[in-house]
Amino acid sequence: MGLYNLLMDFDFKLLFLFVFIYIIIADFLKHRNPPNYPPGPLSLPLVGNVISLDRKHPHVQFSKLADIYGKVFSFRLGGDKMVFVSGYKTVKEAIVTQADIFVDRPHNALLDRFFSGSSGGLFMSNGETWKKQRRFALSTLRNFGLGKGTMEQSICEEIRHLQEEIEKEKGGPFDPAIxxxxxxxxxxxxxxxxxxxxxxxxxFQIMLKYLSEALRLQGSVWGLMYQAFPELMKHLPGPHNKMFSHVDAILDFISQEVESHKKDLDHSDPRDYIDAFLIEMENHKESDLGFTEINLAMCSVDLFMAGSETTSTTLLWALVYLIKNPDTQDKVLAEIDGVIGRTRQPSMADRPNMPYTDAVIHEIQRMGNIVPLNGLRITAKDTTLGGYLIPKGTTVIPFLTSVLFDKTEWETPDTFNPGHFLDAEGKFVKREAFLPFSAGKRVCLGEGLAKMELFLFLVGLLQKFSFCVPDGVELSTEGVTGVTRVPHPFKVHARAR
Ligand code: HEM
Structure with a gap:
């Protein structure tokens, strides 16, 4: 019996050793780098660089890696090998000059589960479906007012509601985020x-809570773990499961809207994106190209996810930087008083006459760096970048932090300085390395809308209020990084002007 146990024990250890060596060799062969592949930190079998990942501020760690390994470097998260592209010139070379090679989004286990059954919405779709959906969304945005003044009207109306809500605080401290x-x-x-x-x-409050929590979890260590080890994480308990239930609840919310739109749809007079999409679905019965009801819900979720938190977070960074730089806030208030006054509604036509305010908004977006990594891409064929080979099918990160803080492009990259966007006469100047919306074919679809919202919301708020923090409070610019980088929660006083 004793000998039997000994043999079994020995066999078991041998088997374990054999399986272990087999896994390590298989992993090595699968993830072996081809010649001239971009350099990067040494990665462990199976887990890659997961253990050394800075979970709090990954963009800071990746900036340091770019200093060590150069403008094109590699990193591995579990089974996912990725290549980072850094610095304005190299990022532009990839996503603008080699646009067709870097246009697609990679497969992502997390989003695959969110988007299951749809055609990938707007953000994750590729090929003809993406082209068609992107074009349709852009033309719908135009038809419903962008560039026609009707969108401006809706924004100004919303600003009045926001002003009323802020007035209710009567100058007391409140959290502006919600x-x-x-x-x-x-x-x-x-x-x-x-x-x-x-x-x-x-x-609606619940839906907004779900939306922001789903985004936060997606960019958290739980989201990263799910992407790196989906088969394992699917079966484990943990906060990552909330992401899926939250997205399902948002999809339900939108589906209810779609159902009620169907009841009073007037084909000759579409009222919004849902109506326009339902009408377009009838023209695509043969070749759907994403014009299905489930994809309508997914595209709507994308518009909410990509278009709500980004813009409101930028407005929060605006408060942080204006409060930390009271001279800047005073100058913006003076420009508003001089050009618009305190009663007339602001309009986009005012912007060319307000170069200082325009420069401040640009600098807030640069320093706010709210999408620190950018949307991921995948190479459509073998290519070279910065002298290195990037094989077909590689996940690529056109690293936006490295563009917005590029030492060779900005005079004071790490300091808030509206002068980056002003010439010697105080006129507004465009800067090529200003890419918070990214660039190329996948450039943010809502750039025009976001710029309009940022200008009108900020000017509308500062027309009525000046902002400061309770005595003794020092605001932090460190931020909490998920998919987006948001300021730490804070309270402000809004003083009526
Ligand atoms: C300050 C506000 C915003 C910032 C900084 C921002 C930034 C970005 C960035 C960096 C990307 C990834 C682009 C890439 O992969 O190259 C993106 C994509 C996208 N954004 Fe925005 N965004 C903002 C507001 C909006 C708004 C208001 C909307 C809604 C109308 C929107 C809709 C989208 C969509 C649908 C995509 C995916 C585009 C595609 O894959 O073709 N964004 N945005």
């Missing part, structure tokens, strides 16, 4: 479903 998020999301609601929600609407 109000800004609500206000900005209402602009997407107008666009997608033709209506806005009151700031006290319970169901």
């Amino acid at each position: 109000l800004f998020y609500n206000g900005v999301s209402n602009i997407i609601c107008q666009l997608v479903m033709g209506k806005r929600f009151d700031y006290s609407d319970h169901n």
Whole structure:
């Protein structure tokens, strides 16, 4: 019996050793780098660089790796090998000059589960479906007011609601995050479903909570772990499961809107994105190209996810930088008083006459760096970049932090300095390395809308209020990094002007 146990024990250890060596060799062969592959930190079998990943501020760690390994370097998260492209010139070379090679999004286990059954919405779709959906969304945005003044009107109306909400605080300290998020999301609601929600609407508040929590979890260590080890994570308990239930609840919310739109759809007079999409679906019965009901819900989720938190977070960074730089805030207030006054509604026609405010908004976006990594891409064929080979099918990160803080492009990259966007006479100057919306064929679809919202919301708020923090409070610019980089929660006083 004793000998039997000994043999079994020995066999078991041998088997274990054999399986272990087999896994290591298989992993090595699968992830072996081809000649002239970009350099990067040494990675462990199976887990890659997961253990050394800075979970709090990955973009800071990746900036340091770019200093060590150069403008094109590699990194491995579990089974996912990725190549980082850094610095304005190299990022532009990839996503603009070699646009066709770097245009697609890679497979992503997390988003695959969110998007299951759809054609990938707007953000994750590729090929003809993406082209068609992107073109359709852009033309719908134009038809419903962008560049025609109607969108400007909706934004100004929303600003009035926001001002009223802030007035209710009577100068006392309040958290601006929820109000800004609500206000900005209402602009997407107008666009997608033709209506806005009151700031006290319970169901809408819950949807916004789900939306921001799903985004936060997606960029958290739980989201990264799911992407790196989907088969394992699927079966484990943990906060990552909330992401899926939250996205399902948002999809339900939108599906209910779609159902009610179907009931009173007027083919000759579409009211919003949902109506326009339902009408377009009838023209695509043969070749769907993403014009299906499930993809309508997914595209709408994308517009909410990509268009709400980004803009409201930028407005929060605006408060942080204006409060930390009171001279800048005073100069913006003076320009608003001089050009618009305190009663007339602001309009986009005012922007060319307000170079200082325009420069401040640009600098807030640069320093805010709210999408620090950018959207991921995958190479369509073998190519070279910075002298290195990037094989077909490689996940590529056109690293936006490295562009917005590029030492060779910005005079004071790490300091808030509206002068980056002003010439010696105080006129506004465009800067090529200003790419918070990215560039090339996948450039942010909502860039025009976001710029309009940022200008009108900020000017509308500063027309009525000046902002400061409670005595003794020092605001942090460190931020919390998920998919987006948001300021730490803070409270402000809004003093009526
Ligand atoms: C300050 C606000 C915003 C910032 C900084 C921002 C930034 C970005 C960035 C960096 C990307 C990835 C681009 C790439 O992969 O190269 C992106 C994509 C996208 N954004 Fe925005 N965004 C903002 C507002 C908006 C708004 C308001 C909308 C909605 C209308 C929107 C809709 C989208 C969509 C649909 C995509 C995916 C485009 C595609 O894959 O073709 N964004 N955005």
